[in-house]
Amino acid sequence: MTNDRLPDDLRALGRELDVRPLDEEALVTRVVSRLPAQVPSARTAGVLRRRPSVVIAIGIAVLLALALTPPVRAVVTSWLEYGGVLVRTGPVSESPTQPPSDQPGLTLAEGRELVEFTPVVPERLGAPRRVEVSADRRLLSMTWGSGENTVRLDQFDGRLDPMFIKTVARDDPAAYVGLANSTGLWLSSPHALVLLDADGTERTESARTAGPTLVWQVGAVTLRLEGPGKREAIAIANSASSGTR
């Protein structure tokens, strides 16, 4: 039966996929001409290892900056990934707006212990009223205020697997906004929000409608701020000190 042939068929398929041949000599020339003068013999790995991610972070910032014309340009694409937040267009149906609070409240110090990144607390907000860490310890959430005025800040290591999917209406796309030291992503309308587990599976029980949200990054950490209007959100983001180790 075809089931039994699946592994072999997959291998055969792999051999038949169309891969444009690579000009190897051109590649060799490009690589060799760009090799650094420093010989890779000694254990200088500590410094060298850190540099590539800085280069990439700057690279992304440059790419985003190039995409901006003042004041703000809407992102015209059907799919965008920003620091572990995936934004796609699609139907946005009504659903409850409050996230289920199934984790115990913690102190900020306790929250810091549980996650593997250094959390960022924007100075403008001060100490949070409530801190929670997800069961898989990937997501740290802080809230200020209550009810209608709740401000919610989620944060996680944006270098790892994506954490959120936001679904926005087609005519209300996300837009890049300039921050003091970087570029953030602003979603101005309510949109569908769902959490992903480390495997990429959508946690359907987490699905809800999120209000206007600002997403930005501080070093390796991606932050998602929900509650304040755009101007205030930007001010809050600009008051966030570096969370890098």
Next chain:
Amino acid sequence: MEAAERGTIARVRAGDRDAYADLVRRHAADAHRTAVFLGAGADAEDVVQNAFLKAYRALSTFRDGAAFRPWLLSIVANETKNAVRAGKRRRVDGEAGDLPDPAATDPAGSVLSAERRTELVDAVRGLPDKQRRVIVCRYFLELDEQETATVLGWPRGTVKSRLHRALRRLRALLVEPPSSTPEATP
């Protein structure tokens, strides 16, 4: 092959750039296939170039005697992720993963029917990201379990379990007549 490669790496470490050129030549095609299958698309050549440059700089961390190819391909896999995450890919149809189409081959030269190729490629494209990556590594790049673990940066047990789930999902996606034969071992 192993001993010759260790010698080459030793020469690179001593500053011999021609030796690195040899290393690049030897692994270029594999690196390129890896980048393409993991979704680099039109950026594959840049990804490969960047990966070789990073590998050179990181060579001091490369453990003597370890297998070079999976180590290199893990760097390629990371660079592919970076290229994709940088948002350079303007996704036209929201599809994650840019697996190329099967080449137009003479039907006599192909092991699979055109129908089977299409349904397989569609099914693999439809897998969640991590499941697709393990299928790509184990079957398209024909890496063994340990090599796959290195390239994807996962524990071996995770490779096993994700592969198992991926195959189960593929079987569910593919139109099958009911079968009473036991599940084949991947």
